[in-house]
Amino acid sequence: xxxxxxxxxxxxxxxxxxxxxxxxIFMVEAQIPVPIPIPGVKLGLANIITVYAVFVLSRxxxxxxxxxxxxxxxxxxxxxxxxxxxxxxxxxCWLALALLRGILSPREIWLASPVSAVCHNIGQLLxxxxxxxxxAVLAYLPYLLIAGVASGLFTGLCAQFLIQRLGRIPxxx
Amino acid sequence: MSKYGKxxxxxxxxxxxxxxxxxxxxxxSAPGQILEIYQNGQLVETVNLxxxxxxxxxxxxxxxxxxxxxLIQDGQVCMSHATCPDQVCVNQGWISDSAVPIVCLPNQVxxxxxxxxxxxxxxxx
Numbered sequence: 001x002x003x004x005x006x007x008x009x010x011x012x013x014x015x016x017x018x019x020x021x022x023x024x025i026f027m028v029e030a031q032i033p034v035p036i037p038i039p040g041v042k043l044g045l046a047n048i049i050t051v052y053a054v055f056v057l058s059r060x061x062x063x064x065x066x067x068x069x070x071x072x073x074x075x076x077x078x079x080x081x082x083x084x085x086x087x088x089x090x091x092x093c094w095l096a097l098a099l100l101r102g103i104l105s106p107r108e109i110w111l112a113s114p115v116s117a118v119c120h121n122i123g124q125l126l127x128x129x130x131x132x133x134x135x136a137v138l139a140y141l142p143y144l145l146i147a148g149v150a151s152g153l154f155t156g157l158c159a160q161f162l163i164q165r166l167g168r169i170p171x172x173x
Numbered sequence: 174m175s176k177y178g179k180x181x182x183x184x185x186x187x188x189x190x191x192x193x194x195x196x197x198x199x200x201x202s203a204p205g206q207i208l209e210i211y212q213n214g215q216l217v218e219t220v221n222l223x224x225x226x227x228x229x230x231x232x233x234x235x236x237x238x239x240x241x242x243x244l245i246q247d248g249q250v251c252m253s254h255a256t257c258p259d260q261v262c263v264n265q266g267w268i269s270d271s272a273v274p275i276v277c278l279p280n281q282v283x284x285x286x287x288x289x290x291x292x293x294x295x296x297x298x
Contacts, residue, residue: 034261037261037262037264037265037266038261038265038273039259039261039262039276039278077258078258079258079279081278081279082278082279085278100181103175103177104175104177104178104181105175105178108174108175108177108178108181111178111181111182111185112181114185115181115184115185118185118188128276128278131214131281132211132213132214132276132281132283133214133215134211134214134283134285136211136274136276136283136285137274137276137283139272139273139274140273140276141192142191142192142193142195142196143192143196143273145188145189145192146189146192146193146196149185149188149189
């Protein structure tokens with residue numbers, strides 16, 4: 001299932017490709033209106049790529065993809081203020097996935113995504129609390145937690161199917 | 174499923190159940206009396222909601238042309254207009270209790286209602 005570790009140009013190409021895919025998904029999703037008016041609620045489809053990268057590639061490569069995607073996403077959407085929120089959420093999300101990679105079996109990858117989604121929400125809230133200097137934003141936590149688990153299950157199953165299907169494609173020589 | 178997988182699943186179910194319970198019991202509290210408006214982390218305005226007979230609008234100007242319009246009517250509060258890109262604060266509609274504040278993340282504005290026996294006062298304080 002796991003491709004042999006890439007080196008040099010091959011690794012760079014793979015990282016660039018995954019970053020481009022994640023950024024595209026991120027930008028397309030930003031155009032979809034969210035029916036629930038609570039800050040931070042979203043599908044988080046780009047997390048599929050993060051989950052894939054953490055479990056199939058390496059923790060380090062996944063972190064590189066995530067940081068570049070979050071940074072470019074903020075640049076392209078013209079919301080540099082959101083960079084702080086996204087980065088706080090993204091880093092905590094990555095941390096959760098990096099820990100879970102060590103303990104979950106290959107068939108349980110889908111379980112990692114809801115945990116990472118909730119961690120993403122918690123990270124965002126902590127940054128918001130720091131920026132606005134108030135804990136009042138934590139009132140959103142229970143709502144974000146339910147939404148995060150629901151959307152995380154969806155993206156997690158997407159990642160699980162993706163990893164299993166891609167594993168059947170023989171690597172090109 | 175491995176024991177870790179089961180543990181993670183149990184943790185998720187527990188977290189969702191706790192959140193659902195929290196939302197169920199605290200989602201609607203008694204109407205609050207005091208509206209506090211925070212901008213960039215500072216309290217800029219306090220409005221007594223019990224005295225607001227006439228509809229009242231408060232315009233908050235922020236950095237880089239950011240602007241938020243707060244509408245107060247019949248003890249309720251909403252963000253009627255905002256220059257932020259996502260418009261989450263506007264779409265949230267009216268609030269009248271301390272259960273959930275209206276937050277405009279991009280423009281760093283918070284509309285928080287206090288009083289009325291809301292359980293979040295201790296946290297928000």
